[in-house]
Amino acid sequence: MKNNNNKLLNQETLCIHAGKAKGDHKGALTTPLYQTSTFVFDSAEQGAARFAGEEEGYIYTRLGNPTTRELELKVAALEKMEDAAATATGMAAVSGAVLSFVEAGDHVIVSHAIYGCSFALFSHQFKKFGIDVTFVDMANKEALTAALKPNTKLLFAETPINPNLVVLDLQMIGDFCQQHNILSVVDNTFLSPILQTPVDFGIDIIIHSATKFLNGHGDVVAGIIVSSKENIAVIKSTILKDIGGTISPHDAWLILRGLKTLSIRMERHCKSAQTVAEYLHQHPMVKEVFYPGLPSHQGHKYLNNQMRGAGGVIGFELNGDVNTGRKFINSMNLFSLAVSLGDAESLIQHPASMTHSPYTQEERLAAGISDGLIRVSIGLEHTDDIIADLAQAFAHIENVTGKA
Incomplete structure (x- = not known):
């Protein structure tokens, strides 16, 4: 059962089979843990070709790893999206998803109730980078519209909201962002892709603290960003590569184990x-x-x-x-x-x-x-x-x- 059939499978099956590589793992049923920092090239020419993007293949685990890749493809399939980037923590997913697409002078709209560290990132850290942030009640469409500025670049929200479980209207948010050409980012941690798939409502980027339900065993700290191939390529080649908030292959392997029972x-x-x-x-x-x-x-x-x-x-x-x-x-x-x-x-x-x-x-x-x-x-x-x-x-x- 190959991952090119993911669109034909149900979520219960995707939890187990999505993302599995077609290559030989010496007959192992369970995906091996590629606990390696770097990968060996056959020649100097091959190494140069991989760095230039002319040949597919692994270079260095911060840039990609076979164990991590299966995790990314599995969660992307569950969220019905094209690709994903696994991160070292849930906050690395938040920062990676946002900082990859905004810069000094941009404006971001954020739900006024979100996880505490996400709030600190937007309210305290973004000031250092000259990024303007407006917190609004996203259950109120009029308040959302009033927050709009000519330089609004991105919207960030959670639903249900942590910790008071307010549910936001994803269709309204998705339509609003598409109407105004704003990138939408939604934290789907509380429900997981089993219970909610925001892409169905036009959301561009979905994040998870994979520490939580995706792993489910309390022994991992990790995050994941899910989006289009184009957006994930930007995230991986900029913020994740240069700041370095990528996941350990061992943690990716543990989450793969947890996902089987999600x-x-x-x-x-x-x-x-x-x-x-x-x-x-x-x-x-x-x-x-x-x-x-x-x-x-x-x-x-x-x-x-x-x-x-x-x-x-x-x-x-x-x-x-x-x-x-x-x-x-x-x-x-x-x-x-x-x-x-x-x-x-x-x-x-x-x-x-x-x-x-x-x-x-x-x-x-x-x-x-x-x-x-x-x-x-x-x-x-x-x-x-x-x-x-x-x-x-x-x-x-x-x-x-x-x-x-």
């Missing part, structure tokens, strides 16, 4: 998260639950249209103050108190003081990230055990606060 893991994450969200929604100590699988959530209308599932991440607010939330988090037994998401283990964290600490309090509130918001990533444990751990934590804060 479709079945996402099915389990979604099913368990839906059960947990419904439990939280009815609990008297929960003020509000942020999960697109609930009919009360603003993103619920996008299910079975833009989104094929609600994902494995839930945000919620407790009735009480910040200390109540802190006591609740510290009472967890099964949940690990750790940032990240998409792992087999269930994780819990406090965005305002952890992942989104680069925001000021005023910026967080404008982005809809309250001080009391708690984010959980629902793992692959039995749902009964996950809910039992939440129940004992609720009982703990009930005993401390005396609230029912």
Whole structure:
């Protein structure tokens, strides 16, 4: 089953078979780990031809590696796009996707609620390079239109948004960017290509923190950029080559292993998260639950249209103050108190003081990230055990606060 048939295959099959090289790997079923920094040329002439781009072949792992290449082709197939570039971290994917196409004097529109380090990159680092950034509520088309400038070059967004799970209208964003000749970049980490393919709505570039659901085992830090062959060629030959945020072949090999089970893991994450969200929604100590699988959530209308599932991440607010939330988090037994998401283990964290600490309090509130918001990533444990751990934590804060 060759990768030239990718367009004919379903995602469950692509997770296993897409991107596999046709060459001989000594009969190995699993793709070998090419743990090498450099590649040997047959002659000086061949080396020169490869550097000149006159002959295909590998030169140096920062520029390409067979293990990494299978990962890139597999994720590109899953996202229904032409090519991909694997990176050392999710933030290398963000910076590589954006800095490859903007320069001093350009203007970028960014969703006002995004991952904390992405926010820091756009709000703090871009000033050094003379790049103008406007943060807007991208759920509001009028606000998006008002942010447009003659020098607007690129738009960056996440959906669902980290950490409050606001769902953006990808069709509206895609149409807006095409109408105004703006490059669109969307972070698809929270849903993975199993649950959402932004290219269906005209998005130009898709990024992932491959650390999360794509890998799924909590043992890799990586990212990936997916786009057209032309865009990926620009990214690889400029920012990734010269700044050097490329992935280790060992990490690429680990993600390839994780991708084999991506479709079945996402099915389990979604099913368990839906059960947990419904439990939280009815609990008297929960003020509000942020999960697109609930009919009360603003993103619920996008299910079975833009989104094929609600994902494995839930945000919620407790009735009480910040200390109540802190006591609740510290009472967890099964949940690990750790940032990240998409792992087999269930994780819990406090965005305002952890992942989104680069925001000021005023910026967080404008982005809809309250001080009391708690984010959980629902793992692959039995749902009964996950809910039992939440129940004992609720009982703990009930005993401390005396609230029912």
